Amino acid sequence: MDTDRSLRQRLQATVLEANTPAGKAYNAVIFGSILLSVLALLLEPDPLGNSALRQTNVLWIDLVQNLCLAVFAADFVLHLALVQKPRRYLFSFTGLIDASAVLFFFVPQVRSELLLWVFKFGRILRVFKLLKFIDEARVLVRALRGSARTIGVFLFFVFLLQVVLGYSIFVIESARPDSQFQTVASGVYWAIVTMTTVGYGDVVPQTELGRLLASVVMMLGFGIIAIPTGILTVSGVRHHKLRGVELTCSSCGRQGHRKDALHCDVCGASLPSRA
Known part of the structure; x- marks a missing residue:
């Protein structure tokens, strides 16, 4: 039991905390995967799934897309498993973007024309995963809010x-x-x-x-x-x-709360003590 708890705590420090060495390394992997995924999408000769062009697809693009899919899927599953309230994380902005990064990889399996166009557009939403790594983006979001x-x-x-x-x-x-x-x-x-x-x-x-x-x-x-x-x-x-030390919500994974915040901006859960 203690071993399981210790493992969970180490995983939380890696996946949810951005200030730990392990957390920084983990975020670097996710950040690099996002850049590779976007690059592959830009270079893909058949981004809309036209069968006539599908034969010309470059092999390395498919390999990169599949690798990124595995990384994004693992990241999404880890967040669901480690946050205290998975449902709140799933329906937060961060959770929806993480879910879309995995879901929209399966565009070729969609047959409905309307859903197909929605999914084709949704593939570019993976770019928004980059916002998690930009502090200024959080400042802009708070300013807009x-x-x-x-x-x-x-x-x-x-x-x-x-x-x-x-x-x-x-x-x-x-x-x-x-x-x-x-x-x-x-x-x-x-x-x-x-x-x-x-x-x-x-x-x-x-x-x-x-x-x-x-x-x-x-x-x-x-x-x-x-x-x-x-x-x-x-x-x-x-x-x-109002920004202070970066605090991470253990419930939904949201980072970068202001220094006087007691609860998460996204899910409302209590934030860890700054002492």
Whole structure:
């Protein structure tokens, strides 16, 4: 019994803890496997499973994919076995990404056209496993989470502004017989393209008043693009100051909690003592 408990503790220190020597080595293996898997996906001549191209598949790509599948499957099973609450881990963001990294390897076995396209797209989700190894990614996620309400209100205001501007350009330009603004929707589309400074040029105002409005929309675009950046920066700085020693949740495996945190950001389990 003591031997089993000791083995479990050693495995937890390796798989769940990022600060131990064994944990760092384990993470290095997972990190390298992710990079190899993505590289193989980029170089695969038949990423969509077309039978005509399947014959030209390079042997080493299949070997790398199978090796990465074995590593990801072992990592997923170990996490399920070692965390205190496997169900919470399974339905957390980290758990879903880990599961998808294994599940989406079996795209060729899917026969439903709809599911096949979903699985084909899902194969690229393995890239998100890299986020577990980037501390700044966790800071960005916390910044987005902390400023979600503010950004949501801002985006709703922008949406209302786009509708007003789209309707305005439609009213201004619709009097011309050769107007490209046949509906309010086309006006809203133009407002979005113009405000984001994309400027496709497929729909353009012809009247002087319409061009004046276009100039105003372009100038508004600079400020509107900058505002979310400022919101995220302030939130990111605030969360960065709260970061302390890296704590790992033994329930779901989430790492990098702020220094004043008592519970996991993902599953709510109690965090280990910092003493």
